[in-house]
Amino acid sequence: MTEDAFTICIAGLGLMGGSLALALRADPTPAVWRAARIVGVSRSATTLDAARAAGAIDRGTTDLAQGVAEADLVVLATPVRTILRLLPEVGRHARPGTLVMDLGSSKGQICAAMADLPAGLQPVGAHPMCGKETAGFAAADALLYRQRPFVLCPLPRTTAEALATAHDLATAVGGRPLVVDPLAHDRAVAAISHLPYVVAAAVVAAVDGAGDGLAWTLAASGFRDTTRVAASDVDMMLDILLTNREALLDWMDAFADQFAELRRNLAAGDETGLRACLATAQARRAGMRF
């Protein structure tokens, strides 16, 4: 591997960034991507050591400017508000023509910030639809992106060639690239990811608040699964919620309306009304394939 190899700088080597690096090194990644040089950027020397030891990165640095300066492709894989903070620094240090991507879970504010990057850079917002409630490089997994939608949000100024490279990257790690408008993305993920998260957190908080020890003893697979995402990293989730506030508030209100209707029907013992609500949800959910 020489300094002339296509160089990818991945800033943030947690679940998303670490998995991206591992996936680029794993079979059956196309040879052209496997040959890329990967520079990892992290605040943590321990994380850099772990990523090097796992063969995920060729070189590690705690200096974002240095990592960015030698890259053909920069991928920001940190929490959303850190991405927003790092973008101007990427703009100052990236070479002309560099493709600048991110893996943040909300896209509106990030794509708006990408529009302020110097004209020579090629921005593409991205959001792979996968995750775990565990964080950090230790949770990274070369198969994380496999078969999952990999959302791409090019800017109006992004060239077709740059978008094609982003598309190739998504495919190389096993994902299914899907070009989506940033605000349509934000509205959709508020529904299927951010709403379920706040709902799960409220369920856990409600049960926790009552101090019913028997409840915890009896908790079974239903509780385990419905509340799993409540264990997600709070810093990461705060960034997501606060940068996708309007869309999430709309969905929270739509949810609250449905919940209130269920409560009304239950309180009134209105079996017909209750059945109608539950049967619609049952048919919809039973028909979903993952």
Add this chain to the structure above:
Amino acid sequence: MTEDAFTICIAGLGLMGGSLALALRADPTPAVWRAARIVGVSRSATTLDAARAAGAIDRGTTDLAQGVAEADLVVLATPVRTILRLLPEVGRHARPGTLVMDLGSSKGQICAAMADLPAGLQPVGAHPMCGKETAGFAAADALLYRQRPFVLCPLPRTTAEALATAHDLATAVGGRPLVVDPLAHDRAVAAISHLPYVVAAAVVAAVDGAGDGLAWTLAASGFRDTTRVAASDVDMMLDILLTNREALLDWMDAFADQFAELRRNLAAGDETGLRACLATAQARRAGMRF
């Protein structure tokens, strides 16, 4: 196997009853239970055929009175309101000394109805804390009860010997017997099972109602898990919700308070308040072991 063998009549051969029968036939069930004769009762001849073919039952009948009349132990494994309807019939046909159990998910109304059984019968309400969102004998699984709490609710009149037999049965199928007061049980399962169910149904209904096709395309593991129970059998769930209404309404209100606080903090952009809510739930949920 002779007619003198200990005879168990299982009424309802769906997920719970079918799994109970299979578990009693599987290794490493104690020999004394494996030797029991199992009579299955179902409205469906097809189900009886399937259960016989799987070796789950020795004999099948569509006639509850007949099945009950020859049993030493009757287990009602139907939806809750069917259990309530069948109990008087069991009372009319069971031989003196018969142990009468059920596997229903709410216990208050069932245990109250069991108190009206003839004096010679030995009632023990039961609720194994396991389940799936799939129903029917096809979903039955000999390992369903393994390592799961198996709640037992004896009545004041239940003899120690009858409770010991129920305890043995729970252990024989791999469960962990736990004697609990019916109303304490109902309050606890309203929190960890019935609340998550209505919440999941409301999430699916809210997203479905908005007709956002992209949302369904992007739905990932978080949505899959948080909404899984919304696919549960509606008839079964209606019975549970309507027979555990007061406890569930209380938890729905506690949940709504937490949800409203999250919404207020989000709408106000109050990061400190939002973090406090989410961090408490995160710590609680991350500390749970299943």
